[in-house]
Amino acid sequence: TGSSRPQRMLKAVQKNATKGDPKSVISAIDYYCRHKEWAMNVGDEKGLILDSVLTEVNPSTALELGTYCGYSTVRIARLLSPGSKLITIEFNPAFAAVARQIIAYAGLQDKVTLVEGPSGDLIPKMKERFGIKSFDFVFLDHWKDRYVPDTKLLEDCGLLRKGTVLLADNVICPGAPEYLKYVRNSPRYESQYYKSNLEYTKVEDGLEKSVFLG
Ligand SMILES: Nc1ncnc2c1ncn2CCOCCNC(=O)c1cc(-c2ccc(F)cc2)cc(O)c1O
Ligand SMILES: [Mg+2]
Numbered sequence: 438t439g440s441s442r443p444q445r446m447l448k449a450v451q452k453n454a455t456k457g458d459p460k461s462v463i464s465a466i467d468y469y470c471r472h473k474e475w476a477m478n479v480g481d482e483k484g485l486i487l488d489s490v491l492t493e494v495n496p497s498t499a500l501e502l503g504t505y506c507g508y509s510t511v512r513i514a515r516l517l518s519p520g521s522k523l524i525t526i527e528f529n530p531a532f533a534a535v536a537r538q539i540i541a542y543a544g545l546q547d548k549v550t551l552v553e554g555p556s557g558d559l560i561p562k563m564k565e566r567f568g569i570k571s572f573d574f575v576f577l578d579h580w581k582d583r584y585v586p587d588t589k590l591l592e593d594c595g596l597l598r599k600g601t602v603l604l605a606d607n608v609i610c611p612g613a614p615e616y617l618k619y620v621r622n623s624p625r626y627e628s629q630y631y632k633s634n635l636e637y638t639k640v641e642d643g644l645e646k647s648v649f650l651g
Contacts, residue, residue, distance in 0.1 A: 441531065442474060442476055443476075443505075443506045443531065443532055443535040444535060445469075445473075445474065446466060446469055446470070446476060446506050446535065446539075447506070447535050447538055447539060449465055449466070449468075449469040449473070450462055450465045450466060450469075450539055450542055451542065452465075453465040453468065453469075454542065454543075456542055456544065457543070457544035458543070458544075459511050459512075459514070459515035459543040459544070459545060460515070462511055462539065462542060462543040463481075463484070463508065463511060463512060463515075466478060466506070466508050466539075467480065467481045467484075467637075470636070470637050471637045475636075475637055475638075476505075476506070476636075477505060477636065478505065478506065478508035478509065478636055479508065479509045479512070479578065479606050479636060480508075480635075480636025480637055481636075482633050482634055482636070483606065483631075483633045483634075483636065483642065483643075483644055484508075484509070484512050486631045486633060486644050487509065487512055487513070487576070487604065487644070488512065488516060490602065490604050490644075490646055491512075491513060491516045491574065492516060494573060494574050494602045495518060496517070496521060496572070496573035496574035496602075497518070497520070497521045497522070497573055498521070498522055498524075498569055498570075498571070498572050498573055498574075499513060499517065499521070499522070499523045499524070499572065499573065499574040499575070499576070500523075500524050500525075500526075500563075500572045500574070500575045500576070500591075500596075501513060501523060501524070501525035501526070501575075501576045501578065502525075502526050502556050502575070502576070502577050502578060502579040502583070502587060503526070503527065503528075503556075503577070503578040503579030503580070504525040504526065504527035504532060504533060504536045504551060505527070505532050505536065505578070506532060506535050506536050506539055507525075507535070507536030507537075507539040507540045507551075508539070509576060509578060509606075510523065510525050510536060510539075510540055510545075510549055510551075511539065511540060511543045511545060513576065514540070514543075514545040514548045514549050515543070515545060517548050521548065522548065522549075522550065522567075523548055523549045523550070524549075524550045524552060524563070524567060524569070525549060525550070525551050525552070526551075526552050526553075526554065526556050526559050526560075526579070527551060527552075527553055528553070528554065528555050528556070528579070528580075530553055533551060533553045536551060537551055550567065556579060556583060556587050556590075557583070557586065557587065557590065560587060560590045560591060560594060560596065561590065561594050563594065563596055564594070564595075564596070569596065570598075571595065571596050571597060571598040571601065572591070572596055572597065572598075572601055573598075573600075573601060573602070574601070574602050574604070575591065575597075575601065575602070575603045575604070576604050576605075576606070577603060577604070577605040577606065577616075578605075578606040578607070581607060581611055581612060581613040581616070582613075582615070584605055584613045584615075584616035585613075585615050585616050585619050588603065588616070588619065588620070592625075592649075597649040598649070598651065599649065599650065599651035600648060600649065600651075601648070601649040602646060602647070602648055602649075603620070603626075603645075603646070603647045603648075603649065604644055604645070604646050604647075605620075605644060605645045605647070606642075606644055607635075607642060608630070608642075608643055608644065608645045609635075609641050609642045609643050610635045610640055610641065610642040613645075616645070617645060620645065620647040624650070625649060625650050625651070626647040626648065626649060626650065627647065627648045627650060628645055628646065628647040628648075629645070629646045629647075630643055630644075630645055630646075631643055631644045631645075631646065
């Protein structure tokens with residue numbers, strides 16, 4: 438059988454990026470997805486918003502739901518201070534296999550723990566397995582109908598603290614309407630919408646930043 442889109446993306450990174458240089462890995466993926474074949478990375482435009490929120494939060498512990506090929510994992514991990522950790526959860530083993538190689542190519546494997554499995558099963562195990570007290574930052578980019586149940590699960594497992602920042606991708610396209618209702622109507626969150634575009638297109642999309650108030 439032929440290669441998959443993630444495998445072709447990995448080939449493009451190995452061909453066009455410099456080992457150990459996260460910026461070149463990000464550029465190689467963006468070039469490939471803009472000019473060769475589209476893929477569901479957060480992308481360069483929404484990526485700049487992700488970068489600015491991350492720089493503002495400067496998290497010691499960060500969680501990503503939905504690794505895919507590791508593009509946003511690399512974007513996040515490259516900005517983490519020494520000693521900070523990023524845990525990323527991916528459901529699809531084929532995606533996870535490519536992501537591990539892209540994260541390693543960027544030289545960021547020591548900052549990232551990639552865990553395979555459904556977020557709903559793994560979130561309750563975060564404390565015992567990884568010694569996490571709470572997360573400073575959460576990037577939601579997995580199944581859009583999992584955003585609400587997993588946010589509630591993070592609350593119930595005591596994994597959010599006063600000031601934890603949640604940043605959700607795709608709140609317009611494909612859309613996460615229940616999530617927007619949840620965080621915008623809850624007294625426990627202070628939310629802000631960052632208007633942007635769906636990766637590599639002119640279609641509207643955006644990121645929702647929500648601060649947990651405790
Ligand atoms: N740990 C976990 N637990 C449960 N489930 C999990 C999981 N880890 C992964 N999954 C499975 C879902 O992973 C991929 C989720 N992402 C998207 O679906 C996505 C889709 C588009 C898109 C597609 C087509 C269009 F036309 C327009 C837009 C754009 C995006 O930016 C997207 O992020
Ligand atoms: Mg996305």
